[in-house]
Amino acid sequence: MRLIGYLVGGTRHIGAVDGDKVTPLGTVADFYRNPDAARRAERGGELLALGDLEQVPPVPETSRIFCVGINYHSHADESKSVAGLDLPKFPMIFGRWESTLVVDGTEVPVPPTEKGLDWEVELAAVIGETVWAAQEETALQHVLGYTAFNDLSARRKQIETPQFTLGKNADRSGPIGPAIVTTDELPDPSGLRVQTRVNGETVQDGNTRDLIHSVGKIIAYITDTVTLRPGDVIATGTPGGVGVGMNPQRFLTAGDVVEVEVEKIGVLRNPIVSREQLRS
Known part of the structure; x- marks a missing residue:
């Protein structure tokens, strides 16, 4: 899995990239509470176009x-x-x-x-x-x-x-x-x-x-x-x-x-x- 960060309404989110599409995995804050569970969870909904996203670092703002x-x-x-x-x-x-x-x-x-x-x-x-x-x-x-x-x-x-x-x-x-x-x-x-x-x-x-x-x-x-x-x-x-x-x-x-x-x-x-x- 390849993970990127992107902004939605000023909040940092994370998604899984496959080619030019991104599967949303939730906010960065929620994802890093339990990354393994977040990656295994079943996902529905619409895929996002990679080129339409404003990318940001794929880690929490609190990272060291x-x-x-x-x-x-x-x-x-x-x-x-x-x-x-x-x-x-x-x-x-x-x-x-x-x-x-x-x-x-x-x-x-x-x-x-x-x-x-x-x-x-x-x-x-x-x-x-x-x-x-x-x-x-x-x-x-x-x-x-x-x-x-x-x-x-x-x-x-x-x-x-x-x-x-x-x-x-x-x-x-x-x-x-x-x-x-x-x-x-x-x-x-x-x-x-x-x-x-x-x-x-x-x-x-x-x-x-x-x-x-x-x-x-x-x-x-x-x-x-x-x-x-x-x-x-x-x-x-x-x-x-x-x-x-x-x-x-x-x-x-x-x-x-x-x-x-x-x-x-x-x-x-x-x-x-x-x-x-x-x-x-």
């Missing part, structure tokens, strides 16, 4: 987004040279606000104090049930599904201090989608190809088999301290090839188009604009 830094071996060397960060012994967790999440096609503005934004293709796991003290070996049983994520980063703010919060929470800087692919269709997140293209040029090309800390290990690590809730998102890190690691460094500026793609999930495409160009 847990991001993992330096979690690909191919990214570790460039992180050491740029920021002096060593290979982490444990998952390096930092947070994003749900308000930064946007969907495919949304314009993303560059903060005026930045040279540009940096790209980071990531596989993201969406949690499907309340989880405390998960075991690494069975942690994937708590995942609803997987999606693509672009952890667009304001590097100046990120690197100026040891804290990542501002650099990782610029307005509209968290494209997610194009859908959540549920675990009945995608049970194993290992061995997935992940790519970034800037104006059609491939700049990142990695595979989730290169993860330092597996999805299961990350879930177990988080949940011995924090209870995960349905709809929480874990962005699992990016492979090598980010712009700040290039020589010369390269960033996304107004007029660029960035695409991230995760195998078996799909492509997220977002145009970059200046703050002045941003349409409300």
Whole structure:
């Protein structure tokens, strides 16, 4: 099942996509109270045309987004040279606000104090049930599904201090989608190809088999301290090839188009604009 979010009368809903049609599954809030039951429930009524919907992130507005830094071996060397960060012994967790999440096609503005934004293709796991003290070996049983994520980063703010919060929470800087692919269709997140293209040029090309800390290990690590809730998102890190690691460094500026793609999930495409160009 492929799940998307969309608005009805200002309220976030969720639906199952099949081609160009969408089966409504109710409001996002109701769905995430019991995702398994919501998916199994019999549905009647009229199908919706995908092209007619105003899409929004397919997670609750109350979701927490847990991001993992330096979690690909191919990214570790460039992180050491740029920021002096060593290979982490444990998952390096930092947070994003749900308000930064946007969907495919949304314009993303560059903060005026930045040279540009940096790209980071990531596989993201969406949690499907309340989880405390998960075991690494069975942690994937708590995942609803997987999606693509672009952890667009304001590097100046990120690197100026040891804290990542501002650099990782610029307005509209968290494209997610194009859908959540549920675990009945995608049970194993290992061995997935992940790519970034800037104006059609491939700049990142990695595979989730290169993860330092597996999805299961990350879930177990988080949940011995924090209870995960349905709809929480874990962005699992990016492979090598980010712009700040290039020589010369390269960033996304107004007029660029960035695409991230995760195998078996799909492509997220977002145009970059200046703050002045941003349409409300």
